[in-house]
Amino acid sequence: MRQIHPNALIQRTSEQQALFFTENGKIIVRNDSPLHPLRETLDRCGWSVQKAYEDDLVLMVQIALLSEELEASLEVKLMTPRDCFLLIGDQSEIRKKVLRAAHWAVATQTLQFCSQCGASLKKVLDTTEMKCSQCQCSFFPKLSPAILVLIRRKDEILLARSPHHPPGIFTLLAGFIDLGESAEDAVHREVMEEVGLKVTHLKYCGTQSWPFPDSFMLAFTADYLCGEIKIDPNEIEEASWFHRDRLPNLPPPSTLSRRLIEDFLIAKN
Ligand SMILES: [Zn+2]
Known part of the structure:
Protein backbone atom coordinates (compact mmCIF):
# COMPACT_ATOMS: atom_id res chain seq x y z
CA MET A 1 0.00 0.00 0.00
CA ARG A 2 1.58 3.31 -0.99
CA GLN A 3 1.04 6.73 0.49
CA ILE A 4 -0.03 9.30 -2.07
CA HIS A 5 0.05 13.06 -1.81
CA PRO A 6 -3.37 14.62 -1.03
CA ASN A 7 -2.97 16.91 -4.06
CA ALA A 8 -2.87 13.84 -6.31
CA LEU A 9 -6.53 13.16 -5.43
CA ILE A 10 -7.58 16.20 -7.50
CA GLN A 11 -6.62 14.39 -10.66
CA ARG A 12 -8.71 11.32 -9.87
CA THR A 13 -11.79 10.45 -11.96
CA SER A 14 -15.18 11.35 -10.58
CA GLU A 15 -16.20 7.64 -10.48
CA GLN A 16 -13.44 6.51 -8.12
CA GLN A 17 -14.70 5.25 -4.76
CA ALA A 18 -12.82 5.72 -1.50
CA LEU A 19 -13.03 4.83 2.17
CA PHE A 20 -12.81 7.87 4.40
CA PHE A 21 -11.22 7.67 7.84
CA THR A 22 -10.99 10.12 10.70
CA GLU A 23 -7.71 10.76 12.52
CA ASN A 24 -8.62 8.30 15.27
CA GLY A 25 -9.40 5.44 12.89
CA LYS A 26 -13.21 5.70 12.62
CA ILE A 27 -14.77 4.91 9.23
CA ILE A 28 -17.27 7.39 7.75
CA VAL A 29 -20.52 5.70 6.75
CA ARG A 30 -23.26 7.33 4.73
CA ASN A 31 -26.49 5.63 3.68
CA ASP A 32 -25.19 2.44 5.31
CA SER A 33 -22.18 2.34 2.98
CA PRO A 34 -18.50 2.94 3.81
CA LEU A 35 -17.58 3.54 0.15
CA HIS A 36 -18.12 7.03 -1.24
CA PRO A 37 -17.43 8.72 -4.58
CA LEU A 38 -14.09 10.42 -3.97
CA ARG A 39 -14.35 13.71 -5.83
CA GLU A 40 -18.02 14.37 -5.16
CA THR A 41 -17.60 13.71 -1.44
CA LEU A 42 -14.54 15.95 -1.07
CA ASP A 43 -16.23 18.75 -3.05
CA ARG A 44 -19.52 18.49 -1.18
CA CYS A 45 -18.16 18.08 2.34
CA GLY A 46 -15.08 20.28 2.09
CA TRP A 47 -13.02 17.89 4.21
CA SER A 48 -9.32 18.59 4.41
CA VAL A 49 -7.29 15.52 3.51
CA GLN A 50 -4.45 14.63 5.89
CA LYS A 51 -3.15 11.43 4.30
CA ALA A 52 -4.15 9.08 1.51
CA TYR A 53 -3.11 5.49 0.83
CA GLU A 54 -3.79 3.32 -2.16
CA ASP A 55 -3.19 -0.11 -3.61
CA ASP A 56 -4.99 -2.24 -6.19
CA LEU A 57 -7.83 -2.91 -3.80
CA VAL A 58 -8.60 0.24 -1.88
CA LEU A 59 -8.16 4.01 -1.75
CA MET A 60 -8.17 5.29 1.83
CA VAL A 61 -8.43 8.95 2.67
CA GLN A 62 -7.77 10.20 6.19
CA ILE A 63 -9.42 13.51 7.04
CA ALA A 64 -9.43 15.84 10.04
CA LEU A 65 -11.58 14.53 12.91
CA LEU A 66 -15.29 15.30 12.61
CA SER A 67 -17.15 16.92 15.46
CA GLU A 68 -20.47 15.56 16.68
CA GLU A 69 -22.28 18.54 15.12
CA LEU A 70 -20.65 18.00 11.76
CA GLU A 71 -21.56 14.35 11.92
CA ALA A 72 -25.23 15.23 12.36
CA SER A 73 -25.34 17.97 9.72
CA LEU A 74 -23.73 15.84 7.03
CA GLU A 75 -25.92 12.82 7.71
CA VAL A 76 -22.94 10.57 8.17
CA LYS A 77 -22.09 8.13 10.91
CA LEU A 78 -18.68 7.51 12.41
CA MET A 79 -18.22 3.80 12.99
CA THR A 80 -15.45 1.65 14.38
CA PRO A 81 -13.99 -0.61 11.68
CA ARG A 82 -15.56 -3.58 13.48
CA ASP A 83 -19.09 -2.12 13.54
CA CYS A 84 -18.70 -1.05 9.92
CA PHE A 85 -17.70 -4.60 8.97
CA LEU A 86 -20.72 -6.04 10.78
CA LEU A 87 -22.99 -3.51 9.04
CA ILE A 88 -22.00 -4.49 5.50
CA GLY A 89 -22.98 -8.13 6.05
CA ASP A 90 -22.16 -10.43 3.15
CA GLN A 91 -21.31 -7.84 0.48
CA SER A 92 -18.10 -9.70 -0.35
CA GLU A 93 -16.42 -7.08 -2.54
CA ILE A 94 -16.81 -4.26 -0.02
CA ARG A 95 -15.92 -6.64 2.81
CA LYS A 96 -12.41 -7.22 1.51
CA LYS A 97 -11.82 -3.48 1.16
CA VAL A 98 -13.11 -2.69 4.64
CA LEU A 99 -11.00 -5.43 6.22
CA ARG A 100 -7.85 -4.31 4.43
CA ALA A 101 -8.48 -0.66 5.20
CA ALA A 102 -9.30 -1.42 8.86
CA HIS A 103 -6.08 -3.36 9.32
CA TRP A 104 -4.10 -0.61 7.68
CA ALA A 105 -5.73 2.04 9.89
CA VAL A 106 -4.70 0.06 13.00
CA ALA A 107 -1.17 -0.35 11.69
CA THR A 108 -0.67 3.34 10.90
CA GLN A 109 -1.77 4.23 14.43
CA THR A 110 0.32 1.62 16.25
CA LEU A 111 3.47 1.53 14.10
CA GLN A 112 4.93 4.96 14.63
CA PHE A 113 8.20 4.49 16.49
CA CYS A 114 11.03 1.95 16.41
CA SER A 115 10.98 -0.52 19.32
CA GLN A 116 14.79 -0.87 19.11
CA CYS A 117 15.92 2.77 19.22
CA GLY A 118 12.78 4.92 19.53
CA ALA A 119 13.23 6.86 16.28
CA SER A 120 10.24 7.49 14.02
CA LEU A 121 9.23 4.96 11.35
CA LYS A 122 8.91 5.78 7.68
CA LYS A 123 6.70 4.01 5.21
CA VAL A 124 8.40 1.98 2.47
CA LEU A 125 6.83 2.72 -0.90
CA ASP A 126 4.44 0.14 -2.39
CA THR A 127 4.62 -2.28 0.57
CA THR A 128 3.15 -2.52 4.05
CA GLU A 129 6.67 -2.28 5.51
CA MET A 130 7.71 0.51 7.89
CA LYS A 131 11.42 1.21 8.34
CA CYS A 132 13.23 2.95 11.19
CA SER A 133 14.71 6.24 10.04
CA GLN A 134 17.78 5.68 12.26
CA CYS A 135 18.66 1.99 12.65
CA GLN A 136 16.84 0.72 9.51
CA CYS A 137 14.95 -1.96 11.50
CA SER A 138 11.84 -3.16 9.59
CA PHE A 139 8.31 -3.43 10.97
CA PHE A 140 5.10 -4.79 9.43
CA PRO A 141 1.43 -4.64 10.43
CA LYS A 142 0.87 -7.20 13.17
CA LEU A 143 -1.16 -10.31 12.38
ZN1 LIG B 1 15.42 2.14 15.14
Whole structure:
Protein backbone atom coordinates (compact mmCIF):
# COMPACT_ATOMS: atom_id res chain seq x y z
CA MET A 1 0.00 0.00 0.00
CA ARG A 2 1.58 3.31 -0.99
CA GLN A 3 1.04 6.73 0.49
CA ILE A 4 -0.03 9.30 -2.07
CA HIS A 5 0.05 13.06 -1.81
CA PRO A 6 -3.37 14.62 -1.03
CA ASN A 7 -2.97 16.91 -4.06
CA ALA A 8 -2.87 13.84 -6.31
CA LEU A 9 -6.53 13.16 -5.43
CA ILE A 10 -7.58 16.20 -7.50
CA GLN A 11 -6.62 14.39 -10.66
CA ARG A 12 -8.71 11.32 -9.87
CA THR A 13 -11.79 10.45 -11.96
CA SER A 14 -15.18 11.35 -10.58
CA GLU A 15 -16.20 7.64 -10.48
CA GLN A 16 -13.44 6.51 -8.12
CA GLN A 17 -14.70 5.25 -4.76
CA ALA A 18 -12.82 5.72 -1.50
CA LEU A 19 -13.03 4.83 2.17
CA PHE A 20 -12.81 7.87 4.40
CA PHE A 21 -11.22 7.67 7.84
CA THR A 22 -10.99 10.12 10.70
CA GLU A 23 -7.71 10.76 12.52
CA ASN A 24 -8.62 8.30 15.27
CA GLY A 25 -9.40 5.44 12.89
CA LYS A 26 -13.21 5.70 12.62
CA ILE A 27 -14.77 4.91 9.23
CA ILE A 28 -17.27 7.39 7.75
CA VAL A 29 -20.52 5.70 6.75
CA ARG A 30 -23.26 7.33 4.73
CA ASN A 31 -26.49 5.63 3.68
CA ASP A 32 -25.19 2.44 5.31
CA SER A 33 -22.18 2.34 2.98
CA PRO A 34 -18.50 2.94 3.81
CA LEU A 35 -17.58 3.54 0.15
CA HIS A 36 -18.12 7.03 -1.24
CA PRO A 37 -17.43 8.72 -4.58
CA LEU A 38 -14.09 10.42 -3.97
CA ARG A 39 -14.35 13.71 -5.83
CA GLU A 40 -18.02 14.37 -5.16
CA THR A 41 -17.60 13.71 -1.44
CA LEU A 42 -14.54 15.95 -1.07
CA ASP A 43 -16.23 18.75 -3.05
CA ARG A 44 -19.52 18.49 -1.18
CA CYS A 45 -18.16 18.08 2.34
CA GLY A 46 -15.08 20.28 2.09
CA TRP A 47 -13.02 17.89 4.21
CA SER A 48 -9.32 18.59 4.41
CA VAL A 49 -7.29 15.52 3.51
CA GLN A 50 -4.45 14.63 5.89
CA LYS A 51 -3.15 11.43 4.30
CA ALA A 52 -4.15 9.08 1.51
CA TYR A 53 -3.11 5.49 0.83
CA GLU A 54 -3.79 3.32 -2.16
CA ASP A 55 -3.19 -0.11 -3.61
CA ASP A 56 -4.99 -2.24 -6.19
CA LEU A 57 -7.83 -2.91 -3.80
CA VAL A 58 -8.60 0.24 -1.88
CA LEU A 59 -8.16 4.01 -1.75
CA MET A 60 -8.17 5.29 1.83
CA VAL A 61 -8.43 8.95 2.67
CA GLN A 62 -7.77 10.20 6.19
CA ILE A 63 -9.42 13.51 7.04
CA ALA A 64 -9.43 15.84 10.04
CA LEU A 65 -11.58 14.53 12.91
CA LEU A 66 -15.29 15.30 12.61
CA SER A 67 -17.15 16.92 15.46
CA GLU A 68 -20.47 15.56 16.68
CA GLU A 69 -22.28 18.54 15.12
CA LEU A 70 -20.65 18.00 11.76
CA GLU A 71 -21.56 14.35 11.92
CA ALA A 72 -25.23 15.23 12.36
CA SER A 73 -25.34 17.97 9.72
CA LEU A 74 -23.73 15.84 7.03
CA GLU A 75 -25.92 12.82 7.71
CA VAL A 76 -22.94 10.57 8.17
CA LYS A 77 -22.09 8.13 10.91
CA LEU A 78 -18.68 7.51 12.41
CA MET A 79 -18.22 3.80 12.99
CA THR A 80 -15.45 1.65 14.38
CA PRO A 81 -13.99 -0.61 11.68
CA ARG A 82 -15.56 -3.58 13.48
CA ASP A 83 -19.09 -2.12 13.54
CA CYS A 84 -18.70 -1.05 9.92
CA PHE A 85 -17.70 -4.60 8.97
CA LEU A 86 -20.72 -6.04 10.78
CA LEU A 87 -22.99 -3.51 9.04
CA ILE A 88 -22.00 -4.49 5.50
CA GLY A 89 -22.98 -8.13 6.05
CA ASP A 90 -22.16 -10.43 3.15
CA GLN A 91 -21.31 -7.84 0.48
CA SER A 92 -18.10 -9.70 -0.35
CA GLU A 93 -16.42 -7.08 -2.54
CA ILE A 94 -16.81 -4.26 -0.02
CA ARG A 95 -15.92 -6.64 2.81
CA LYS A 96 -12.41 -7.22 1.51
CA LYS A 97 -11.82 -3.48 1.16
CA VAL A 98 -13.11 -2.69 4.64
CA LEU A 99 -11.00 -5.43 6.22
CA ARG A 100 -7.85 -4.31 4.43
CA ALA A 101 -8.48 -0.66 5.20
CA ALA A 102 -9.30 -1.42 8.86
CA HIS A 103 -6.08 -3.36 9.32
CA TRP A 104 -4.10 -0.61 7.68
CA ALA A 105 -5.73 2.04 9.89
CA VAL A 106 -4.70 0.06 13.00
CA ALA A 107 -1.17 -0.35 11.69
CA THR A 108 -0.67 3.34 10.90
CA GLN A 109 -1.77 4.23 14.43
CA THR A 110 0.32 1.62 16.25
CA LEU A 111 3.47 1.53 14.10
CA GLN A 112 4.93 4.96 14.63
CA PHE A 113 8.20 4.49 16.49
CA CYS A 114 11.03 1.95 16.41
CA SER A 115 10.98 -0.52 19.32
CA GLN A 116 14.79 -0.87 19.11
CA CYS A 117 15.92 2.77 19.22
CA GLY A 118 12.78 4.92 19.53
CA ALA A 119 13.23 6.86 16.28
CA SER A 120 10.24 7.49 14.02
CA LEU A 121 9.23 4.96 11.35
CA LYS A 122 8.91 5.78 7.68
CA LYS A 123 6.70 4.01 5.21
CA VAL A 124 8.40 1.98 2.47
CA LEU A 125 6.83 2.72 -0.90
CA ASP A 126 4.44 0.14 -2.39
CA THR A 127 4.62 -2.28 0.57
CA THR A 128 3.15 -2.52 4.05
CA GLU A 129 6.67 -2.28 5.51
CA MET A 130 7.71 0.51 7.89
CA LYS A 131 11.42 1.21 8.34
CA CYS A 132 13.23 2.95 11.19
CA SER A 133 14.71 6.24 10.04
CA GLN A 134 17.78 5.68 12.26
CA CYS A 135 18.66 1.99 12.65
CA GLN A 136 16.84 0.72 9.51
CA CYS A 137 14.95 -1.96 11.50
CA SER A 138 11.84 -3.16 9.59
CA PHE A 139 8.31 -3.43 10.97
CA PHE A 140 5.10 -4.79 9.43
CA PRO A 141 1.43 -4.64 10.43
CA LYS A 142 0.87 -7.20 13.17
CA LEU A 143 -1.16 -10.31 12.38
CA SER A 144 -2.16 -12.50 15.34
CA PRO A 145 -3.34 -16.02 14.40
CA ALA A 146 -6.25 -17.35 16.42
CA ILE A 147 -8.50 -20.41 16.28
CA LEU A 148 -12.27 -20.71 16.24
CA VAL A 149 -13.99 -24.04 16.88
CA LEU A 150 -17.49 -25.40 16.50
CA ILE A 151 -17.87 -28.40 18.85
CA ARG A 152 -20.61 -30.92 17.98
CA ARG A 153 -22.33 -33.42 20.25
CA LYS A 154 -24.95 -35.19 18.10
CA ASP A 155 -27.63 -32.55 17.45
CA GLU A 156 -26.09 -30.04 19.83
CA ILE A 157 -23.28 -27.54 19.59
CA LEU A 158 -21.32 -25.84 22.34
CA LEU A 159 -21.79 -22.08 22.46
CA ALA A 160 -20.37 -19.63 24.95
CA ARG A 161 -20.31 -15.98 25.75
CA SER A 162 -17.49 -13.90 27.14
CA PRO A 163 -17.91 -10.57 28.95
CA HIS A 164 -16.89 -8.58 25.85
CA HIS A 165 -19.68 -10.01 23.67
CA PRO A 166 -22.88 -7.96 23.24
CA PRO A 167 -25.54 -8.99 25.81
CA GLY A 168 -27.41 -12.16 24.92
CA ILE A 169 -25.11 -13.24 22.08
CA PHE A 170 -23.58 -16.72 22.22
CA THR A 171 -20.81 -17.78 19.88
CA LEU A 172 -18.06 -20.34 19.25
CA LEU A 173 -14.96 -20.74 21.37
CA ALA A 174 -11.93 -18.83 20.12
CA GLY A 175 -8.42 -18.09 21.28
CA PHE A 176 -4.97 -17.03 20.18
CA ILE A 177 -2.40 -19.56 19.00
CA ASP A 178 0.46 -19.70 21.50
CA LEU A 179 4.19 -19.69 20.72
CA GLY A 180 5.32 -23.00 19.25
CA GLU A 181 1.79 -24.38 18.88
CA SER A 182 0.05 -25.71 15.79
CA ALA A 183 -3.49 -24.48 15.19
CA GLU A 184 -4.73 -27.96 16.19
CA ASP A 185 -2.76 -27.81 19.48
CA ALA A 186 -4.38 -24.44 20.16
CA VAL A 187 -7.89 -25.87 19.63
CA HIS A 188 -7.30 -28.68 22.14
CA ARG A 189 -5.71 -26.32 24.68
CA GLU A 190 -8.30 -23.54 24.38
CA VAL A 191 -11.23 -25.94 24.65
CA MET A 192 -9.71 -27.55 27.76
CA GLU A 193 -8.82 -24.20 29.36
CA GLU A 194 -12.10 -22.41 28.63
CA VAL A 195 -14.69 -25.16 29.16
CA GLY A 196 -12.80 -28.24 30.45
CA LEU A 197 -13.74 -30.57 27.57
CA LYS A 198 -11.79 -32.93 25.31
CA VAL A 199 -12.56 -32.93 21.59
CA THR A 200 -11.65 -35.11 18.61
CA HIS A 201 -11.97 -35.31 14.77
CA LEU A 202 -10.74 -31.76 14.12
CA LYS A 203 -11.50 -30.55 10.62
CA TYR A 204 -10.23 -27.33 9.05
CA CYS A 205 -13.05 -25.10 7.76
CA GLY A 206 -11.52 -21.88 6.43
CA THR A 207 -10.15 -18.55 7.54
CA GLN A 208 -11.18 -14.94 8.03
CA SER A 209 -9.17 -11.80 8.51
CA TRP A 210 -10.38 -10.09 11.71
CA PRO A 211 -8.36 -6.87 12.05
CA PHE A 212 -10.12 -5.60 15.20
CA PRO A 213 -7.30 -4.98 15.97
CA ASP A 214 -5.14 -7.60 14.29
CA SER A 215 -6.44 -11.20 14.39
CA PHE A 216 -6.45 -13.81 11.68
CA MET A 217 -8.97 -16.56 12.42
CA LEU A 218 -8.53 -20.23 11.46
CA ALA A 219 -11.76 -22.18 11.84
CA PHE A 220 -12.26 -25.83 12.79
CA THR A 221 -15.08 -28.18 13.60
CA ALA A 222 -14.57 -30.86 16.25
CA ASP A 223 -16.59 -33.63 17.88
CA TYR A 224 -17.07 -33.79 21.64
CA LEU A 225 -15.04 -36.59 23.20
CA CYS A 226 -15.45 -36.37 26.99
CA GLY A 227 -15.71 -34.13 30.03
CA GLU A 228 -18.22 -31.93 31.80
CA ILE A 229 -18.46 -28.20 31.09
CA LYS A 230 -16.34 -26.29 33.60
CA ILE A 231 -15.85 -22.69 32.54
CA ASP A 232 -12.83 -20.49 33.13
CA PRO A 233 -14.54 -17.43 34.69
CA ASN A 234 -11.70 -15.17 33.55
CA GLU A 235 -12.53 -15.91 29.92
CA ILE A 236 -16.11 -17.16 29.77
CA GLU A 237 -19.30 -15.90 31.38
CA GLU A 238 -21.51 -18.79 30.34
CA ALA A 239 -21.21 -21.90 28.14
CA SER A 240 -23.76 -24.54 27.31
CA TRP A 241 -24.86 -27.21 24.83
CA PHE A 242 -27.58 -25.94 22.52
CA HIS A 243 -29.86 -28.17 20.43
CA ARG A 244 -29.98 -27.28 16.72
CA ASP A 245 -33.68 -26.39 17.07
CA ARG A 246 -33.23 -24.15 20.10
CA LEU A 247 -30.26 -21.88 19.42
CA PRO A 248 -29.77 -18.60 21.30
CA ASN A 249 -29.00 -15.22 19.68
CA LEU A 250 -26.05 -15.73 17.34
CA PRO A 251 -23.26 -13.48 16.02
CA PRO A 252 -23.97 -11.47 12.84
CA PRO A 253 -24.00 -13.17 9.40
CA SER A 254 -20.71 -11.59 8.25
CA THR A 255 -18.73 -13.49 10.89
CA LEU A 256 -16.95 -16.79 10.40
CA SER A 257 -18.56 -18.10 13.62
CA ARG A 258 -22.00 -17.60 12.14
CA ARG A 259 -20.99 -19.28 8.89
CA LEU A 260 -19.82 -22.39 10.75
CA ILE A 261 -23.07 -22.52 12.74
CA GLU A 262 -25.13 -22.14 9.52
CA ASP A 263 -23.08 -24.93 7.89
CA PHE A 264 -23.84 -27.18 10.86
CA LEU A 265 -27.56 -26.47 10.53
CA ILE A 266 -27.57 -27.16 6.78
CA ALA A 267 -25.48 -30.34 7.06
CA LYS A 268 -28.19 -32.42 8.70
CA ASN A 269 -31.23 -30.99 6.94
ZN1 LIG B 1 15.42 2.14 15.14
